[in-house]
Amino acid sequence: MNLATWVERNGRRRRDAPALAVGDEVHATWAQFAERVAAAATGLRDRGLAPGDRVAILMRNRPEYLEAQFAAWHAGLVAVPVNARLHREEIAYVLGHSGTSLVLTDEEHLDDVGPLEESVESVRSVLVVPGPGWDALLGADAMPLVDRAADDPAWLFYTSGTTGRPKGATLTHGNLLMASLSYYADIGPVAEEDCVLHAAPLSHGSGLYGLPHVAKGAASVFPASGALDGPELLTLLARWRGMSFFAAPIMVTRLAGDPALAGADLSGLKTIIYGGAPMYLADLEQALETFGPRLAQIYGQGETPMTITGLSMADHADRDHPRWRARMQGVGFPRTDVEVRVVDLDDGELPPGEAGEVVVRGRVVMAGYWDQPEETAETMRGGWLHTGDVGSFDDDGFLTLHDRSKDLIISGGMNIYPREVEEALMTHPGVRSVAVVGRYDPEWGEAVVAFVVPDDPAPTAADLDRTCLDRIARYKRPKEYHFVEALPTNNYGKVLKRELRQRFTDGPPPQQR
Template sequence: MATSMNLATWVQRNGRLRPDSPALAVGATVFATWAQWAATTRAIAGGLAVEYALGQGDRVAIVMRNRPEYLEALFGIWHAGLVAVPVNARLHPDEIAYILRHSGSRLVLTDPEHADDVAPLVTTVDDVQAAIVAPGADWARLCESAERALVDRCSDEPAWLFYTSGTTGRPKGATLTHGNLLMSSLSYFADIDVIGPDDSILHAAPLSHGSGLYGLPHIAKGAVSVIPTSGGVDGAEIAALIERWPGLSFFAAPTMVKRLASDPALRSADLGNLKTIIYGGAPMYLADLEMALVTFGPKLAQIYGQGESPMTITALPRAAHADREHPRWVAHMGSVGTTRTDVEVRIVDEQGAEVATGEPGEIVVRGEVVMSGYWQEPAATAETIRDGWLHTGDIGSFDSEGYLTLHDRSKDLIITGGMNVYPREVEETLLRHNGIRDVAVVGKPDSEWGEAIVAFVVPSDPAAPPETADLDASCLAALARYKRPKEYRFVDALPTNNYGKVVKRELRERLRAEPLPGH
């Protein structure tokens, strides 16, 4: 039986317990105390319910860069009993429109940087009644609405639709309930870090993804959420913010960790206030990890998870990074750690039978943290969650100590700069070009981005292949910039098996055989 649980209660509790303590900050400056954030949350909830006539379970999308209004919006949505749809603000307008349409979002909360992209969608996406720009006049009026009491929600009711690319090239909305997000936060306390009200979290990575999820346990315990003024990853700025805010943690993709570890500003900074850097979402080369440990000290913790099991499958904590005397330290650093407290993890064969220690197979997971399913996608849900187990599509193996090593990710997924890209949506875009007969997109190991997107192209006319600039333009007209291939390779044919299916493994192996720049 589901229990009552609304995550927005955290902000209200902290508003009573620590009314004058900083809750939200921009750079070094306090943006709101806990009492102020709690009042704003109640007002936003009241405005959403009265002015926009939204009722329990209605969806509200957030298309913003990182800013304090993002978190105000998120908890205002929850306070009103609504479902948040955080959207990656770097997506192409057509991709944003698809998510709004698929989720049935009734309202979009955006910012001045994205207003021009979002505003036209009000007239083209049926369910969307308005786009509110924050900050702006409509947002100010929303924040001054009559306050609303917290709306009860059950732990099994949706809180966050986490849209992640799927193998079909269309994103799917992993339905994360209040209970899922509560369990994810409790697991953070159990396996990653203890958080106190004098700590802080820096949101340099997108709030729509990992940084937002890791922000939740910090908000639960009354820590301050800090938004960098630059809105991104700047070494000098981060160094200054570490000095300003005690007990500071942040989430970063391995490419971000590598860049920051080599930044002169951080290498010479006083990092005494740095608490934890949580990294994950892509492989991290041992040489890069060792450099990061030199710069930051043993303050790194790795996580392995998916949006469907919000960043909660295994973990490699700070203590493991610090234990250099362990005879298997190198092997541990090459793993993604051990099973988290709140889940069971198995390695299974194609028939679903558990394999022996050391044998590779598909990673499956179950626990209260696993999503309830894909939004409006019963077939995809049934394919992914079978007999109570989430099938990750990732291949890995456990060693005798229980450390999990990833051998390959989902068959086609490319992770570049910490962002997920599924090749099919890039391929479908390129195949609309008249100069392309066939194409296969794969990831190539890259020392800066983790993986670089490479398109193997069979031109329609081998004597006159299309210009790469023209192909770039085709991609940028339909896809987010980070999904554009870094390289095009023109070939006579793609490798296929007996059934005519392209064997991407051969293409990946061809690329992996090449020297990795910088290593």
């Protein structure tokens, strides 16, 4: 099944209903959305693209993003949504590794993307959306929907890896269909009168959670500000009812504390799905006080798109449960469409109460990593996706995560792998060795901290900041630099990052320079 079927179908069934909107204004009805998608699909194919070719989308949230994504699918192409906050070098790697032929970007990101047409061998052209080239695509004659099988790639989700290079999780049309059906089973039904608000990046969770709304013919709404605060949310709720949206915990926390929402009429708000990072209990209680029982938590990964376990709205509302507070700090029960186990080092299933690696299998799990067969075989050994997360079940089948064995740092809902930052810092001639860890941050969840063993001459924090900004995205750079004489290691020379983390709680931090 080709996912673009949903747009084509709703273009006939809900012709005059709003499909895409910015603030109060309708950008396209369903009939217009379907016409634009089918025409743009022809325009893409006329540029020499064939079914299975990759089209990257790198732009801020806007209606044209969804038009481009569904046009690619309509034409039988594979969408490569690229995080718009990445550094140019990181973008170049994603484009080159995926073999992207065409990049669709907007004016805001053209300075980063435009030069890559010359430096990335696979890229044939870069098209600015909206713009004259995009208008020309929309002027083409509509083409028929291209047949796609369930196991045909639809979306390459590039997620950071422990090697310092991102991996492209290959999500098929069947994977994304299953993820959408799982939404109805575990989060809630979607009516055609509802809407989804895209306040978080479409290249991540918001794009995934938009799919079940597109399938049902609900409207996709974009904040006019490009962000979201309390007053704007109230304005949108006055126009669009039955609203759901995905957000990182930091965004939920900020909205919950917005004075404009205190005592406001939120009857038009249906669901807030949060995930991608832990939400601290005090923040969650404030969010429940502000929003009521409208919160649902998800635990997932790009490799199994946002569906491993979850805390439902009913779980959040069940304050009489004797372990309610403890449960709100866990990640819930396995979702309907997957099997989840906790296993030991030999992949043997562990009983409740014992901690081990969380593994998952189901039809929502990725087909594999794009062009990385060895990494795929390792991660998918035995037919189970090995998440790298350490957790344990209780007797009721409730999962709690204890650690991230891959040292992942989650700051503001964004995944940051220390190895990426360490590799950037090691390019500075004044760095002899370095270790990057996360520490608790009340606003961002975690902050990136670098422990640096300097060489002679020693760099300053400003020097290291410049080194990072030349190589990686701004949000990945350390918030603090601690200069130390040596890093703690075990007998095998492995850096003991747990000891570094303990320095934030066991006495004063090391001397900063």
